[in-house]
Amino acid sequence: MGKSRFLLCGWLLSVSLAQAAIDPALLKPLASEDSDTKIAAITALAQAAPAEALPVLKALADDSLAVAGERVVIVAGERVLDAANNTEISPAPAAREVIGINNRVRRELSAALAALRLFSTERAVRWQAAQEVTLSADAKMLPLLDRALAAEKDPEIRTRLQLAHAQASLGSTDAEVRLAAVKTLGESSDPKVRQLLLPLNEKRGDSWVEPDSAVRAAAGTSLRSIEQRLAWADSLGRAFTGLSLGSILLLAALGLAITYGVMGVINMAHGELLMVGAYSAWAMQSVFRAYLPGALDWYLLAAIPVGFLAAALVGVLMERLIIRHLYGRPLETLLATWGISLFLMQVARTVFGAQNVEVANPAWMAGGIELLPNLMLPWNRIIIVAFSIAVLVAMWAILNLSRLGMFVRAVTQNRPMAGCVGVPTGRIDTLAFGLGAGIAGLGGVALSQIANVGPDMGQGYIVDSFMVVVLGGVGQLAGAVWAALGLGVFTKFLEGWTGAVVAKIVVLVFIIIFIQKRPQGLFALKGRFVES
Amino acid sequence: MNPSPVPVPFIVRLGRSFDARTWQIVGLFAAFALVAVPVMHLALPPDHPLHLSTWFITLVGKILCYAIVAVAMDLIWGYGGILSLGHGLFFALGGYAFGMYLMRQIGRDGSYQSDLPDFMVFLDWKELPWFWAGSDSFLWVALLVLVVPAVIAFVFGYFAFRSRIKGVYFSIITQALTYAAMLLFFRNETGFGGNNGFTDFKRILGYSITAPETRVVLFALSALALIGTLLLARYLVTSKFGRVLTAIRDAESRVMFIGYNPLWYKLFVWTLSAMLCAFAGALYVPQVGIINPSEMSVANSIEIAIWVAVGGRGTLIGPVIGAFIVNLAKSWFTVSFPEYWLFFLGTLFIVATLYLPQGVVGLWFKLRGRFRNDDAGAVAGDAKGVRA
Numbered sequence: 001m002g003k004s005r006f007l008l009c010g011w012l013l014s015v016s017l018a019q020a021a022i023d024p025a026l027l028k029p030l031a032s033e034d035s036d037t038k039i040a041a042i043t044a045l046a047q048a049a050p051a052e053a054l055p056v057l058k059a060l061a062d063d064s065l066a067v068a069g070e071r072v073v074i075v076a077g078e079r080v081l082d083a084a085n086n087t088e089i090s091p092a093p094a095a096r097e098v099i100g101i102n103n104r105v106r107r108e109l110s111a112a113l114a115a116l117r118l119f120s121t122e123r124a125v126r127w128q129a130a131q132e133v134t135l136s137a138d139a140k141m142l143p144l145l146d147r148a149l150a151a152e153k154d155p156e157i158r159t160r161l162q163l164a165h166a167q168a169s170l171g172s173t174d175a176e177v178r179l180a181a182v183k184t185l186g187e188s189s190d191p192k193v194r195q196l197l198l199p200l201n202e203k204r205g206d207s208w209v210e211p212d213s214a215v216r217a218a219a220g221t222s223l224r225s226i227e228q229r230l231a232w233a234d235s236l237g238r239a240f241t242g243l244s245l246g247s248i249l250l251l252a253a254l255g256l257a258i259t260y261g262v263m264g265v266i267n268m269a270h271g272e273l274l275m276v277g278a279y280s281a282w283a284m285q286s287v288f289r290a291y292l293p294g295a296l297d298w299y300l301l302a303a304i305p306v307g308f309l310a311a312a313l314v315g316v317l318m319e320r321l322i323i324r325h326l327y328g329r330p331l332e333t334l335l336a337t338w339g340i341s342l343f344l345m346q347v348a349r350t351v352f353g354a355q356n357v358e359v360a361n362p363a364w365m366a367g368g369i370e371l372l373p374n375l376m377l378p379w380n381r382i383i384i385v386a387f388s389i390a391v392l393v394a395m396w397a398i399l400n401l402s403r404l405g406m407f408v409r410a411v412t413q414n415r416p417m418a419g420c421v422g423v424p425t426g427r428i429d430t431l432a433f434g435l436g437a438g439i440a441g442l443g444g445v446a447l448s449q450i451a452n453v454g455p456d457m458g459q460g461y462i463v464d465s466f467m468v469v470v471l472g473g474v475g476q477l478a479g480a481v482w483a484a485l486g487l488g489v490f491t492k493f494l495e496g497w498t499g500a501v502v503a504k505i506v507v508l509v510f511i512i513i514f515i516q517k518r519p520q521g522l523f524a525l526k527g528r529f530v531e532s
Numbered sequence: 533m534n535p536s537p538v539p540v541p542f543i544v545r546l547g548r549s550f551d552a553r554t555w556q557i558v559g560l561f562a563a564f565a566l567v568a569v570p571v572m573h574l575a576l577p578p579d580h581p582l583h584l585s586t587w588f589i590t591l592v593g594k595i596l597c598y599a600i601v602a603v604a605m606d607l608i609w610g611y612g613g614i615l616s617l618g619h620g621l622f623f624a625l626g627g628y629a630f631g632m633y634l635m636r637q638i639g640r641d642g643s644y645q646s647d648l649p650d651f652m653v654f655l656d657w658k659e660l661p662w663f664w665a666g667s668d669s670f671l672w673v674a675l676l677v678l679v680v681p682a683v684i685a686f687v688f689g690y691f692a693f694r695s696r697i698k699g700v701y702f703s704i705i706t707q708a709l710t711y712a713a714m715l716l717f718f719r720n721e722t723g724f725g726g727n728n729g730f731t732d733f734k735r736i737l738g739y740s741i742t743a744p745e746t747r748v749v750l751f752a753l754s755a756l757a758l759i760g761t762l763l764l765a766r767y768l769v770t771s772k773f774g775r776v777l778t779a780i781r782d783a784e785s786r787v788m789f790i791g792y793n794p795l796w797y798k799l800f801v802w803t804l805s806a807m808l809c810a811f812a813g814a815l816y817v818p819q820v821g822i823i824n825p826s827e828m829s830v831a832n833s834i835e836i837a838i839w840v841a842v843g844g845r846g847t848l849i850g851p852v853i854g855a856f857i858v859n860l861a862k863s864w865f866t867v868s869f870p871e872y873w874l875f876f877l878g879t880l881f882i883v884a885t886l887y888l889p890q891g892v893v894g895l896w897f898k899l900r901g902r903f904r905n906d907d908a909g910a911v912a913g914d915a916k917g918v919r920a
Contacts, residue, residue, distance in 0.1 A: 334700060339877070343878030346875050467708060501718070502719075508712035512709060512712075515697065515705055519696065
């Protein structure tokens with residue numbers, strides 16, 4: 001596909017430009033058998049006539065440049081064009097031989113092509129070309145880059161080009177040029193530039209790679225400033241991924257903060273409620289795909305209420321049928337809900353299959369914001385952070401502002417008294433459990449966007465969720481929030497040194513030790529009482 | 533009640549832990565495991581109707597080990613009121629320690645013909661890590677099997693019980709503990725064989741591990757270990773120690789107000805329970821021929837609790853029955869109806885907690901109309917044994 005488009009593009013370009021001719025003497029060496037001669041010819045051609053050389057070099061890259069007698073021609077399907085002036089030759093010469101190129105020539109050729117595209121009239125093409133050139137700039141390209149810089153108006157592309165220019169100048173024989181280049185490079189915050197500067201301060205055998213001591217010193221300074229910026233961006237990025245992990249932990253644990261934290265029900269099937277939410281997202285995606293393909297990108301919005309309701313329904317059924325008979329017997333509740341979790345897992349496996357299902361990110365969640373060259377904040381993470389804040393606020397509002405929330409608090413604080421003043425405690429239990437389950441469903445919808453959706457997905461979150469609630473302090477929403485964010489950021493910074501699994505182990509051990517020191521969690525309810 | 537202040541010799545006291553009828557049952561069981569099984573497996577030809585297959589020996593031997601774990605779990609849960617979701621860790625630790633001995637017994641017969649176990653050669657290790665030093669000695673490994681889990685349980689339990697962590701909190705942090713250990717053991721660089729764990733054993737104490745005779749001996753050892761565990765547990769729960777432990781389960785604060793420190797009681801039974809588990813793990817590994825980190829998974833540890841719950845908490849025969857019921861059902865389901873096994877297990881959890889608070893043993897007594905809510909429990913239903 002790319003090939004034909006290039007051809008077409010090249011042809012259009014050649015038509016739009018004045019039919020300025022290329023000196024056939026410049027073209028002739030392209031057909032040489034010797035690679036060095038070919039490369040020299042490519043460079044010479046690119047520098048002599050950048051605009052006219054483009055179609056010729058493209059044809060060479062596409063294996064459609066041929067020699068016909070004395071002339072170099074471009075074969076474009078049925079037609080044959082004279083490479084020198086881009087006019088059709090008719091009748092097409094029958095005897096022609098395609099010019100072959102080896103990998104070495106191809107490398108040089110693509111660099112030259114990228115350089116030539118710097119003169120394109122389209123900004124996007126130039127931007128792309130500038131990025132490509134930065135990777136492969138060398139001293140031979142300097143004149144070209146000079147000309148491109150002179151012509152370029154766009155500030156972003158100019159910065160790129162200046163970098164490429166500096167990079168190309170590093171190969172210069174003039175120490176002054178190299179010094180200026182090293183200084184320019186110091187302004188970059190691209191990890192690749194760091195790689196470029198590193199060898200300058202190394203010794204190869206007895207001699208320095210860079211002979212001039214002033215350049216070496218400048219390279220050192222530039223390196224330090226680049227590394228500083230890189231480290232800064234690195235910590236920023238880590239803080240963000242930590243925040244993002246924290247928000248995921250929070251979403252996974254918020255439902256549990258109600259069912260366990262507020263109601264005191266040990267729900268080991270919490271992970272499976274997350275799974276119900278995630279499968280709802282998948283189901284809505286399938287429904288939209290089948291009936292509303294035009295609005296497929298918005299299935300996620302529909303999945304939010306569906307996920308909430310589906311999980312809440314499962315939660316209400318669980319509470320009505322099983323959990324309510326076990327109030328006051330936490331260890332039995334733990335085992336019974338574990339049984340429910342096994343049951344739900346097998347239901348998911350039977351209904352949806354044992355394999356993970358594929359839930360696609362909507363288009364509006366793709367991509368991200370590039371804050372710095374090595375720091376990209378993906379949209380899906382940003383949206384999940386925002387979503388967890390929204391869920392948190394909604395939950396806080398329900399518990400603290402609504403009548404249901406008031407009843408829930410009343411029942412958990414003093415059940416007999418609440419019953420005496422007319423609160424239907426049984427129904428409140430069911431509703432509160434349904435609310436917690438529904439919030440777990442919302443967490444599941446969010447998780448479907450970043451994690452695998454399958455029958456076993458819930459098992460992976462159960463330990464983490466309990467850790468968040470226990471660490472935060474049972475009965476404390478604020479505790480759960482701080483615990484989730486703290487754990488997220490702590491884990492991500494640890495991962496930087498130790499790797500993911502060891503970080504996870506360290507965090508678990510840390511929590512175990514922490515709980516020993518402070519069994520009531522980060523935020524404890526104040527008061528004096530004898531347990532049991 | 534025995535009002536006599538005359539101290540009873542330990543061995544007599546131990547013997548009196550079971551009443552006469554129970555001793556008869558134990559004797560029958562021992563005769564079956566030590567005489568009948570070897571004869572039926574080794575002496576009878578394979579086509580004889582009474583011949584016991586290798587499959588049977590392995591399965592029942594495995595379940596006997598599980599039954600030891602279940603009794604250990606019952607000591608801490610049924611009598612101590614502490615639900616541990618981390619017993620899989622101790623079981624696996626015992627298994628790993630003994631597994632390493634079996635790995636060393638392979639000698640140079642592994643696929644790489646090296647003195648090091650195959651997985652270490654594969655990871656390009658040049659020598660054994662320090663903690664496996666001496667693992668070619670049976671005695672040292674036998675010590676490791678018991679001491680390592682005991683030390684871990686003691687340290688963990690000391691801090692947990694000192695902070696008065698109990699109930700669900702304790703369950704959750706034991707779950708975190710075994711989960712963390714599982715992640716650690718899954719790593720290749722920690723020296724525990726990663727995903728695959730230890731397997732491909734060839735010899736034990738120089739004897740071929742797949743030989744029918746070895747299997748029969750391991751089976752008999754498991755049966756003896758189970759009898760020993762039951763006797764020890766029975767001795768404990770009928771002693772003064774057991775009475776205090778049960779009192780702590782029922783009303784910890786009151787026991788403290790009377791002047792007992794629950795810490796040492798809980799810590800002792802917790803550490804003992806961990807050691808029994810580890811011992812069972814060490815017996816289990818040579819019989820099934822593999823130990824890997826999935827033994828430490830949270831699900832496995834919770835399954836132990838369901839054996840006890842199904843059989844009947846607070847009785848000693850209950851966990852044994854529960855371990856047999858659940859594991860026989862498991863081996864039947866996973867062969868015949870693999871897709872229904874989790875449905876069955878899930879339902880079992882729910883039914884056992886909702887309708888069978890005392891397990892099948894409790895149900896049995898209820899049906900016989902003579903169920904008594906006797907906390908000390910009894911192996912054969914009658915608590916006629918000596919009470920201090």
